[in-house]
Amino acid sequence: MENKLRIGIIGLGTVGCGVVKVLSKMDDVEIICAAVKNTAKKREVELNCITDNPFDIANNPNIDVVVEVAGGCAMLDVLKAAIQNKKHIVTANKELLARHGAELFDLAREHNRVILYEAAVAGGIPIILPIKTSLSANKFNSVAGILNGTTNYILTKMDEENLSYEDCLLKAQQLGFAETDPTGDVEGFDAMYKIAILANIVFGKRIDVNKIYKEGITKISALDIRYANELGYKIKLIAQAKKVDNDALDIRVHPMLVSKERPISEIKNATNAVLLNGFPVDKVMFVGPGAGEFPTASSVVGDILCIKSEIEKCGEILPMTTCHHSEYANQIDIEDTKNCYYLCIKAKNEPGEIGKIGFECGRHAINISCIIQKEAMDDGSATVIVITGECLEKDINTMISNLESDGITKVVNKIRVM
Amino acid sequence: MENKLRIGIIGLGTVGCGVVKVLSKMDDVEIICAAVKNTAKKREVELNCITDNPFDIANNPNIDVVVEVAGGCAMLDVLKAAIQNKKHIVTANKELLARHGAELFDLAREHNRVILYEAAVAGGIPIILPIKTSLSANKFNSVAGILNGTTNYILTKMDEENLSYEDCLLKAQQLGFAETDPTGDVEGFDAMYKIAILANIVFGKRIDVNKIYKEGITKISALDIRYANELGYKIKLIAQAKKVDNDALDIRVHPMLVSKERPISEIKNATNAVLLNGFPVDKVMFVGPGAGEFPTASSVVGDILCIKSEIEKCGEILPMTTCHHSEYANQIDIEDTKNCYYLCIKAKNEPGEIGKIGFECGRHAINISCIIQKEAMDDGSATVIVITGECLEKDINTMISNLESDGITKVVNKIRVM
Numbered sequence: 001m002e003n004k005l006r007i008g009i010i011g012l013g014t015v016g017c018g019v020v021k022v023l024s025k026m027d028d029v030e031i032i033c034a035a036v037k038n039t040a041k042k043r044e045v046e047l048n049c050i051t052d053n054p055f056d057i058a059n060n061p062n063i064d065v066v067v068e069v070a071g072g073c074a075m076l077d078v079l080k081a082a083i084q085n086k087k088h089i090v091t092a093n094k095e096l097l098a099r100h101g102a103e104l105f106d107l108a109r110e111h112n113r114v115i116l117y118e119a120a121v122a123g124g125i126p127i128i129l130p131i132k133t134s135l136s137a138n139k140f141n142s143v144a145g146i147l148n149g150t151t152n153y154i155l156t157k158m159d160e161e162n163l164s165y166e167d168c169l170l171k172a173q174q175l176g177f178a179e180t181d182p183t184g185d186v187e188g189f190d191a192m193y194k195i196a197i198l199a200n201i202v203f204g205k206r207i208d209v210n211k212i213y214k215e216g217i218t219k220i221s222a223l224d225i226r227y228a229n230e231l232g233y234k235i236k237l238i239a240q241a242k243k244v245d246n247d248a249l250d251i252r253v254h255p256m257l258v259s260k261e262r263p264i265s266e267i268k269n270a271t272n273a274v275l276l277n278g279f280p281v282d283k284v285m286f287v288g289p290g291a292g293e294f295p296t297a298s299s300v301v302g303d304i305l306c307i308k309s310e311i312e313k314c315g316e317i318l319p320m321t322t323c324h325h326s327e328y329a330n331q332i333d334i335e336d337t338k339n340c341y342y343l344c345i346k347a348k349n350e351p352g353e354i355g356k357i358g359f360e361c362g363r364h365a366i367n368i369s370c371i372i373q374k375e376a377m378d379d380g381s382a383t384v385i386v387i388t389g390e391c392l393e394k395d396i397n398t399m400i401s402n403l404e405s406d407g408i409t410k411v412v413n414k415i416r417v418m
Numbered sequence: 419m420e421n422k423l424r425i426g427i428i429g430l431g432t433v434g435c436g437v438v439k440v441l442s443k444m445d446d447v448e449i450i451c452a453a454v455k456n457t458a459k460k461r462e463v464e465l466n467c468i469t470d471n472p473f474d475i476a477n478n479p480n481i482d483v484v485v486e487v488a489g490g491c492a493m494l495d496v497l498k499a500a501i502q503n504k505k506h507i508v509t510a511n512k513e514l515l516a517r518h519g520a521e522l523f524d525l526a527r528e529h530n531r532v533i534l535y536e537a538a539v540a541g542g543i544p545i546i547l548p549i550k551t552s553l554s555a556n557k558f559n560s561v562a563g564i565l566n567g568t569t570n571y572i573l574t575k576m577d578e579e580n581l582s583y584e585d586c587l588l589k590a591q592q593l594g595f596a597e598t599d600p601t602g603d604v605e606g607f608d609a610m611y612k613i614a615i616l617a618n619i620v621f622g623k624r625i626d627v628n629k630i631y632k633e634g635i636t637k638i639s640a641l642d643i644r645y646a647n648e649l650g651y652k653i654k655l656i657a658q659a660k661k662v663d664n665d666a667l668d669i670r671v672h673p674m675l676v677s678k679e680r681p682i683s684e685i686k687n688a689t690n691a692v693l694l695n696g697f698p699v700d701k702v703m704f705v706g707p708g709a710g711e712f713p714t715a716s717s718v719v720g721d722i723l724c725i726k727s728e729i730e731k732c733g734e735i736l737p738m739t740t741c742h743h744s745e746y747a748n749q750i751d752i753e754d755t756k757n758c759y760y761l762c763i764k765a766k767n768e769p770g771e772i773g774k775i776g777f778e779c780g781r782h783a784i785n786i787s788c789i790i791q792k793e794a795m796d797d798g799s800a801t802v803i804v805i806t807g808e809c810l811e812k813d814i815n816t817m818i819s820n821l822e823s824d825g826i827t828k829v830v831n832k833i834r835v836m
Contacts, residue, residue, distance in 0.1 A: 022555055022698050118552050124699040126544075126552030133551070134536050134544030137440055137719035263705065266681055280440050280712035280719075281542040287681065288702035298699035301555035 004030040005308045008057035008087075010078065011070030012036045012043055012050075015092055015119070018297035019067060020045040029304060032063050058082035065307055067300060068093055069119075076100050083107050083115075090303040092119035092296055098193035098209045101200065102325070114310075116303035121194045122147060122272045124295025125288040126302070131201050131276070140278035143202045144240035147194040149270030149290040150178045150185035151217045151237040155255075156268045159225050159234060165218060177270055187216035188253040191239040199241035199251050202276070205329035207251065213334035215254035224344060224413055227385050231370065233257035233342075234265040238418060248330040250337050256418040257342050257387075335394040340369070340417040342387055345403070346410040349382035357384060357403065364399045366391045387417065422448040423726045426475035426505075428496065429488030430454045430461055430468075433510055433537070436715035437485060438463040447722060450481050476500035483725055485718060486511055487537075494518050501525050501533075508721040510537035510714055516611035516627045519618065520743070532728075534721035539612045540565060540690040542713025543706040544720070549619050549694070558620045558696035562658035565612040567688030567708040568596045568603035569635050569655040573673075574686045577643050577652065583636060595688055605634035606671040609657040617659035617669050620694070623747035625669065631752035633672035642762060642831055645803050649788065651675035651760075652683040656836060666748040668755050675760050675805075675835040753812040758787070758835040760805055763821070764828040767800035775802060775821065782817045784809045805835065 005028065009016055012034050021044075023029050033049035035057045051057070057066055058081040066082040068075055068091040076096060079089055080103075089108065091097065097104070097120055108115050118128050122145070146152050150172060157168040169186065172178035184190050192214045196207045217237050228235050236258050241251040258265040263285065267273045272290030277283050289295035347353040354373060361368050367389030374383035388396065400411045423446065427434055430452050439462075441447050451467035453475045469475070475484055476499035484500040486493055486509040494514060497507055498521075507526065509515065515522070515538055526533050536546050540563070564570050568590060575586040587604065590596035602608050610632045614625045635655050646653050654676050659669040676683040681703065685691045690708030695701050707713035765771040772791060779786050785807030792801035806814065818829045 018698065125702055126548040129552045130544040130548050133724050134547045134717060134720040136723045137716050263681065263684055266684060280436065281716035282707050282710075282713055284543055284704070284706035286702070286704055289700050292700075294698035295700055298555050299552060301698075302552040305554045306551050 004028050005304065005311070006062055006064045007031045007304065008060055008063035008066050009034040010054045010057055010066065010068045010075055012045065013069065013071075014293045015069040015296045015300070017044045018293035019069065019300050020047065022294070022297045022301045023304070029308065033057060033060060054078040055081060058085060058087070061085075063087060064311075065090055065304060067091070067304065068096075069300065071095065073099055076104075079104060080107055083111050083113050086111060086113065088113050088307050089115040090300055090307070091115065091117050092300055093117070094120040094190065094193035094197060098196040098207075101197070102206050114307065116306060117197070118303050119296045119299035121197050122274055122286070122288070123149070123290040123292060124298045125272060125274060125286045125290070126299070127198070127274050127286050128201060129306070130286075135276070135278070135281060135284075138278035138281050140202045140243075140276060142240065142242035142277045143195070143198045143274065144238060144242070145274035146236055146264065146267050146272050147239045147274070147290065148185055148188070148191040148237060149272060150182065151188075151191070152267065152272070152290075153177045153270045154186070155217060155220065155225070155235055155237065158220070158222055159229070162222055162226070164222050165220060186218055188214040188237065188239075191237060191253045195239035195241055195251060195253060198274070199249060199329070200325065202241065203243070203249060203329060204325055205249070205327055206325050207249075207329055208331060211251075211331040213252035213254065217255050219413060220255055220415070221413065223383075224342075224415065227344065227374070228257050228342065231257075231342075231385070231387065232260050233417070234260060235415065236265065236267070244332060248332045250332050251329075252334060252337070254416060256416050258418045262418070335392075335397070337393050338390050339393060339396075340388055340390050341396050342385070342413075342415040342417055343400075343411055344413040345384040345386060346381050346412050347384050348408050349376040349380050353382070353409070354384060356409070357386060360399050360403045361386075361388065363402075364391070364395045366395060366399060383412075422446055423722065423729070424480055424482045425449045425722065426478055426481035426484050427452040428472045428475055428484065428486045428493055430463065431487065431489075432711045433487045433714045433718070435462045436711035437487065437718050438465065440712070440715045440719045441722070447726065451475060451478060472496040473499060476505070477503060479503075481505060482729075483508060483722060485509070485722065486514075487718065489513065491517055494522075497522060498525055501529050501531050504529060504531060506531050506725050507533040508718055508725070509533065509535050510718055511535075512538040512608065512611035512615060516614040516625075519615065520624050532725065534724060535615070536721050537714045537717035539615050540692055540704070540706070541567070541708040541710060542716045543690060543692060543704045543708070544717070545616070545692050545704050546619060547724070548704075553694070553696070553699060553702075556696035556699050558661075558694060560658065560660035560695045561613075561616045561620045561692065562656060562660070563692040564654055564682065564685050564690055565657045565692070565708065566603055566606070566609040566655060567690060568600065569606075569609070570685065570690070570708075571595045571688045572604070573635060573638070573643070573653055573655065576638070576640055577647070580640055580644070582640050583638060604636055606632040606655065609655060609671045613657035613659055613669060613671060616692070617667060617747070618743065620659065621661070621667060621747060622743055623667070623745055624743050625667075625747055626749060629669075629749040631670040631672065635673050637831060638673055638833070639831065641801075642760075642833065645762065645792070646675050646760065649675075649760075649803070649805065650678050651835070652678060653833065654683065654685070662750060664748075666750045668750050669747075670752060670755070673833055675833055677836070680836070753810075753815070755811050756808050757811060757814075758806055758808050759814050760803070760831075760833040760835055761818075761829055762831040763802040763804060764799050764830050765802050766826050767794040767798055771800070771827070772802060774827070775804060778817050778821045779804075779806065781820075782809070782813045784813060784817060801830075
């Protein structure tokens with residue numbers, strides 16, 4: 001088509017400005033208008049039309065595609081209106097999709113529109129479309145990865161510079177890798193939304209984000225990282241979804257000890273990585289920038305160009321598979337998952353303590369693959385590090401409470417092993 | 419559409435059988451017939467129709483898509499006939515595409531058919547479609563990678579088990595990682611075809627495969643690998659294409675020293691990796707199985723399913739961008755490329771030798787970033803390892819011939835540094 005694809009943008013933050021900059025170099029795509037919270041605010045980019053009412057975008061008859069990069073769930077009704085007004089949607093909004101995706105995809109299907117969201121997971125890394133296209137012959141057993149750049153940056157710095165979590169968070173905030181309120185990243189919400197989206201595509205089921213087990217990195221200490229290193233592991237915030245018995249799904253986000261033998265343990269700073277395991281492809285890994293103005297814009301504009309080429313070549317009906325799934329996944333509880341564990345135990349520094357730990361593990365049929373007594377403290381306590389064999393989460397928890405029942409022994413940290 | 423997509427397969431080797439096995443699980447794709455060299459040969463898969471005349475496939479009116487997994491260039495005319503008979507093509511044939519791609523893509527364009535070839539580069543790794551879709555907003559500066567599993571397996575074993583090239587080749591052949599005649603892999607032909615295909619997509623120009631500089635791994639010694647390790651490098655067969663001044667392209671395949679700091683140095687055995695560097699995405703890496711029955715089938719069947727969904731949703735006109743490029747790339751000669759070099763020099767074990775090397779480098783304005791004298795030999799010679807700063811290939815070559823002009827000093831190996 002000779003006529004340009006007409007874009008409306010909701011949100012002109014870092015990503016929004018990146019998208020405008022990239023699109024401004026293209027003569028076949030035109031930005032009609034942008035909606036922002038505060039129209040008076042000075043921005044890096046100049047646009048002819050700026051509004052503070054996002055419905056101006058959703059209702060504008062001269063807009064073909066609405067790009068939503070505002071974040072949060074406030075724009076749900078706006079996007080619904082846009083779809084009802086026959087606009088295609090490109091969004092980088094992981095929370096909105098994880099919480100209200102099904103609703104939006106159903107509506108899009110009803111109105112024969114597409115919602116593309118390559119940027120919503122792993123920033124600039126192409127992962128959503130490859131799963132839907134090149135890898136569509138596969139049945140997947142698992143998808144896992146490092147999906148949050150902020151926490152990976154913090155954990156990398158803690159590891160490389162042997163600093164505390166607090167110091168590294170501050171550093172990340174100063175460098176703009178972490179927000180003033182870092183909760184969404186460090187408590188694992190961001191990674192949780194992303195793994196919900198990936199699980200939805202990979203397993204073709206609706207995912208209840210509220211049933212995803214989530215643990216952040218705030219309890220990881222420099223000591224844990226040092227001990228992990230001594231044992232041949234790095235500590236990473238891993239988001240994963242895997243198939244277990246009778247097609248149930250085990251979906252969760254929490255820190256894990258990752259063997260240095262695994263390439264993913266080498267993923268540093270704000271870089272993201274996504275691992276897929278399926279048949280017939282076996283294992284593939286995608287690595288790249290998980291966030292940032294331009295990498296994210298790469299995915300957003302990539303989606304826009306996909307829509308453009310589809311419209312040009314197919315007219316209005318788009319082949320890109322929307323994620324319409326009626327059935328909900330059967331998500332198992334963390335208590336019923338099997339894991340190996342790293343335990344950092346503060347015990348009385350006296351004979352028999354290690355025996356007691358061994359005895360409690362034995363009582364719950366938990367194998368110990370490694371146990372090390374660390375330096376004794378002045379308060380007469382000693383740190384003992386245990387790596388267990390695979391066992392049920394509920395069993396390790398009972399074992400821990402029994403171990404702590406003496407009122408002296410304390411399991412300072414429990415971290416799962418990948 | 420309710421009616422099945424009808425497939426004709428040319429070639430029932432490892433990949434062909436993998437494709438049949440994967441397709442046999444799908445009820446919306448039907449294999450009509452397969453063409454093979456020897457119809458009598460016993461195979462893992464059973465098909466109702468087998469012919470030894472590939473034109474039976476190209477001319478069969480009941481076939482929608484021709485899957486070519488025969489390899490080599492013998493099937494060029496067959497594929498042309500198939501396209502003229504309005505069939506879409508899915509191929510894993512890197513040599514055919516690298517040598518005759520332009521011709522085939524032009525013909526496909528003329529007849530409004532597509533040629534998909536995800537499996538032709540990096541086996542099961544989705545790379546071609548992602549470049550054309552999710553990453554289509556990017557201008558790329560370079561594409562590079564480990565594109566040949568056989569050579570990477572051999573180099574990994576040489577490194578891990580400190581074995582000679584010959585021993586590892588034999589091992590690879592016994593395990594089926596290398597063919598009886600390993601030339602295509604170990605001399606770099608396979609990687610050359612693949613980088614030609616990638617460069618074509620990434621830079622949008624026709625590539626003359628005969629102008630690609632190519633060096634295999636046969637001259638790499640266990641000693642080179644040991645010295646590289648001591649200096650913090652791994653040796654990998656790297657295929658790369660990068661933009662240089664005034665849009666000229668530097669495309670080549672040869673062994674390189676890769677710093678252990680780079681994730682790609684960790685890619686082991688038959689695994690492949692592709693690195694892309696562009697704007698706005700910055701750096702992304704794709705890792706996975708570069709060959710094998712099922713990983714390759716994953717890409718072939720993925721392409722088949724893409725064609726299916728396109729036909730269902732767009733009718734016959736397919737949106738997937740074919741690689742129609744009229745203009746040839748300006749490919750620079752290896753003599754005009756700039757590199758850092760590892761030199762393994764056999765010199766007389768006497769005072770002044772290192773001085774002489776330093777002098778010759780200085781004369782050609784070649785910086786030395788590292789020089790180490792290794793153990794002396796009984797024949798009165800000593801090995802000196804040099805890592806140079808960046809300089810022109812033609813300058814290092816003149817320097818080397820000057821160095822060797824004394825008839826005693828010998829540069830045993832010259833390996834470029836990534």
